[in-house]
Amino acid sequence: MKFPENTYEPLNLFSNFSVAAKKSPEVAIYFDKELIGFPELGTETTYHQANQSIINQANRLYKLGIKKGDKVILYKSPMFDTYLLAVAISYLGAIPVMISYHLPVETMTVMCARLENPWLIYDRITIEKAPLISSIVPDQLIELEELVKIPTTELVSQDFLETHSISYMTHTSGTTGIPKLIAHSANSMGWRTKWQKSVFDLMPEKKLVAFHISPVHSRFNIGISSLMSKGFPILWIGSSQQDDLEQTLSRFHPYALETHPNDFVQWSNLVKEHPHLFTSFTYFHSTFDAINKGTMEIFLNASTAKRPVFMQVYGQSECGPMIMRFHTRDSIKNLDARNMGNGMLGLTEVKIVNEKNEEVAPNISGNIHMLSKGRALTYYKEDQRFTENTFGPWWDSGDFGYKDENGDLFLLDRQVDLIRDIESxxxxxxxxxxxxxxxxxxxxxxxxxxxxxxxxxxxxxxxxxxxxxxxxxxxxxxxxxxxxxxxxxxxxxxxxxxxxxxxxxxxxx
CATH class of the missing domain: 3.30.300.30 (ANL, C-terminal domain)
Structure with missing residues (x-):
């Protein structure tokens, strides 16, 4: 498939938001619940109004002492204000560090120590854990509910980091121990938004896009930044509980939906019970992981669109979105769900190698190596662990699979999860x-x-x-x-x- 060409530009979170607000000031952003960190926005705002609130928040943070180059951890409830706070932090030239509220105090203490005297923003969800993190100076703990009470008077101007330097951090999933901090730059994130904007260009109408992704996932800033660059209205779904989801979808009738594969699986029961809630969707997008065929088919069949599309994306936080495949009602009938598809020419590709790091022939299984212009810089303070996975420009994904004679990637398993006598x-x-x-x-x-x-x-x-x-x-x-x-x-x-x-x-x- 030929994708529309988008100009490459580095991604500065605030600059991207600000430019989008100037181009599309009245485009709407909806929330299924009010945001603790931005109560003035209610449950409905616009690009322009949100931009002004971000500037006000940045000035509150500046008053507390946050400055260019500081690392600011966001360790709070998984809501859209996590992203808006990250944008405010980037306004100051500081570095947002996105960390899941799930992580326990012991893990947080190790990760925060790596960051060398960071700030940390918490809210009512993490209020009992945050003060117990021994590697955070108490004066640099910021309670979100108190932050919003600080008056904003004098305004500080936007500050900038170099485009090649660390400007944003996320973390690995932690499936095998203490999560690693993944360092991104404006340059590396810019290549990812170029990839993403090219995909959004395939959607012919600027209609409401529903988004339910963990705000600390590296996917989040790429998705929202790209949606805003293209002027899409956004519906943030914070609660994945079926009763809440039913209420949200009864009120809104989104055009597109992106969420994690496991959320699609859980929500498939809601589709079976209340298919009318999903008739408006034309596009579905599964994030960064494999998803089973039956689940995709359930969502496609619920849509009343003439030709709904389910886009499956395979990637990793270290490399961004990599491989994609588009599914329709017709194509999914004969689908092998292990087939992830292909990369985007000039931006992403994969190869399969054996234990000697030699590329293998089609249909031979081996380790999946990724090539991405949007590859992260390193694991912060664990550069050796990052380098161990690099082979020149190629990244060892840790996954196991093969490519067929058409170049399609088939994902079989994580390398560490291989089990005797089980291919996948x-x-x-x-x-x-x-x-x-x-x-x-x-x-x-x-x-x-x-x-x-x-x-x-x-x-x-x-x-x-x-x-x-x-x-x-x-x-x-x-x-x-x-x-x-x-x-x-x-x-x-x-x-x-x-x-x-x-x-x-x-x-x-």
Whole structure:
């Protein structure tokens, strides 16, 4: 597919927001709940009004002593004001550090120590944990509810960092231990927005786009910055609970939706029960991870659009969005959901290598190496760990898969999750979710004697059907009897990725 060409430009969060506000001042931004950090915006604002509030917030932070080059951690509830605060921090030439509110005090203490005397903004969600982080100076803890009470009088002008220097930090998912801090620059983020804007250009109308992504995910700033550059109205969905979601979608009728694969899986039950809530959608976009075929098909079939599209994107925080594939009602009928698709010419591509780092022939499995112009700079204070994954311009994704003769990428597993006699745990999980509509989740990990152990979650208001389960696994390799866990009991990262190694540790107890 030929994508529209977009001019490359570095991404300064505030400058991007400000330019968009000048170009499209009256375009709307909606929130499903009021924001703690920006109460004056209510649940509906415009690009221009939000821009003014950001400048006011930046001046409050300046009054407290935050200046150019300072690192400011956002450790708070997962709402849209997290992003608006990051934009305000960038106005001062300071560096937003996006950290999930899920992380415990012990982990936070280690991560904050790496940042060498950072500031930290918290709110009512993290109020009990934030003061216990020993590597933060108490005077540099900022309670968000108190911040908004500071009057804004004298205004400080915008300050800038060099485009090649660290200007934004996110963190890895932490599926294998203490998360690593990923350092991004305006230059590296600029290449990612070029990729993203080219995708948005394929959407012919500037209609409402619904967004439910973790605000600390590296995807978030790229998605919102690009949407605003193109002048799309935005609906921020903060609550993923089905009752709240039903109310939100009953009020709004979005044109497009992006969320995490696991949210799509959970929401598929709502689609089955109330399909009318999803008739307005023409575009669906799954973020940075594989998703099973059945879930995509449910959303596509709910749409009343003539040709709805489900865009599946594979990527990583270190490299940004990489590989994509577009699905329609017709194409999905014969889909192998492990097929991620292709990169964007000139911006992203992948290759498959063996243990000697030699590129292999089509249809031969190996490690997936990524090439992205938007690759991050490093892991902050852990440069060696970053360098261990680099091979010249190529990045070892940590994933395992193959490319076919057409150049399509097939994702099989994480390298660390490979299990004896199983080609792809992800493929089995997909097939089971597709076949068994009483399940919300299937996770296969290493169990006793390295035998694959399924962990399953039964959908609310449904019962486990053992007969259908055993029929569904007839053709699979040996699996242990599944353990039934509550969906919320399955350990996850901020972006809803399952922490498989934590499950394996739990099983050993």
């Amino acid at each position: 745990t992800l493929k089995i999980e997909d097939l089971l979710l597709d076949k068994l509509d009483f399940l919300d989740e299937v996770v296969i990990v290493r169990g006793k004697d390295n035998v694959p152990q399924p962990i399953i979650s039964v959908s609310e208001h449904k019962e486990m059907n053992w007969e259908e389960w055993f029929q569904a696994i007839n053709d699979f390799p040996l699996l242990s009897k599944p353990l039934i866990w509550d969906y919320d009991a399955i350990p996850r990262t901020a972006t809803m990725k399952v922490q498989r190694l934590k499950i394996e540790e739990e099983l050993k107890k």
